[in-house]
Amino acid sequence: MDVSFLGGPHPQRGVGVVAPFDFALDRELWRWVPDDVSLHLTRTPFVPVEVSLHLARLVSEHETLADAVRALQAVAPEVVAYACTSGSFVGGLAGERAMCEAMTRAGALPSLTTSGALLAALEELGARRIALVTPYTVSVTRSLEEYLAEAGITVTERAFMGLTRHIWKVPYREVADMARRAARGAADALFVSCTNLPTYDVIPQLEAELRIPVISANQVTMWAALRQLGTRAVGPYQRLIDQAARRGPVLPEEQEGWA
Numbered sequence: 001m002d003v004s005f006l007g008g009p010h011p012q013r014g015v016g017v018v019a020p021f022d023f024a025l026d027r028e029l030w031r032w033v034p035d036d037v038s039l040h041l042t043r044t045p046f047v048p049v050e051v052s053l054h055l056a057r058l059v060s061e062h063e064t065l066a067d068a069v070r071a072l073q074a075v076a077p078e079v080v081a082y083a084c085t086s087g088s089f090v091g092g093l094a095g096e097r098a099m100c101e102a103m104t105r106a107g108a109l110p111s112l113t114t115s116g117a118l119l120a121a122l123e124e125l126g127a128r129r130i131a132l133v134t135p136y137t138v139s140v141t142r143s144l145e146e147y148l149a150e151a152g153i154t155v156t157e158r159a160f161m162g163l164t165r166h167i168w169k170v171p172y173r174e175v176a177d178m179a180r181r182a183a184r185g186a187a188d189a190l191f192v193s194c195t196n197l198p199t200y201d202v203i204p205q206l207e208a209e210l211r212i213p214v215i216s217a218n219q220v221t222m223w224a225a226l227r228q229l230g231t232r233a234v235g236p237y238q239r240l241i242d243q244a245a246r247r248g249p250v251l252p253e254e255q256e257g258w259a
Contacts, residue, residue: 016107066102072107
């Protein structure tokens with residue numbers, strides 16, 4: 001069979017992703033990625049520890065990150081993203097910067113983390129007061145609030161679940177319920193934390209209901225990594241990645257031909 005007429009495969013640009021060993025949402029990350037970009041994922045080594053501040057520190061050790069980045073070099077990504085919120089906020093702002101520096105040294109390429117991407121996304125949206133949703137325990141949630149406070153971000157209200165395992169199994173309904181509880185205060189935006197918590201399909205629905213930007217850990221990670229490549233994340237009506245969505249939903253009386 002002659003397939004020479006197909007002319008492919010088309011060139012791909014690469015994003016390297018370092019994820020914790022228990023990360024289960026590879027498919028969700030891919031949903032934000034345009035067709036000409038490939039994700040190359042690797043994971044940190046397994047440790048028999050439940051989700052906690054202790055685990056966050058273990059999966060963000062510099063040598064662990066450096067080993068993962070060196071492994072990714074074989075497929076020559078243009079940027080590396082560390083896809084873990086707690087692992088990248090547990091050391092505060094200085095710890096997040098040091099993680100990026102360690103990954104950059106290991107791979108000689110731009111590096112970013114989920115928590116760093118979160119701050120960039122909040123700046124992009126002009127949000128200084130946020131509602132917060134997490135699946136974490138109170139201690140991990142408090143650590144995230146401390147990280148945000150260090151960056152000058154105020155948490156107006158929070159909702160958390162107290163989970164220490166199987167976070168990827170939380171259904172959208174529970175995520176939406178937590179978001180509604182957290183958004184009762186006056187906030188500029190709502191952030192759903194944890195890269196292992198499913199959020200892709202619920203974001204546009206929550207934005208329409210709450211009338212504020214809704215961002216999530218996986219969304220900001222992909223948004224920041226793709227922006228580093230000079231391209232854009234894709235997704236249905238999400239204010240962070242869609243300029244048209246930032247103008248808010250179109251009301252019936254504003255539609256053409258409405259009478």
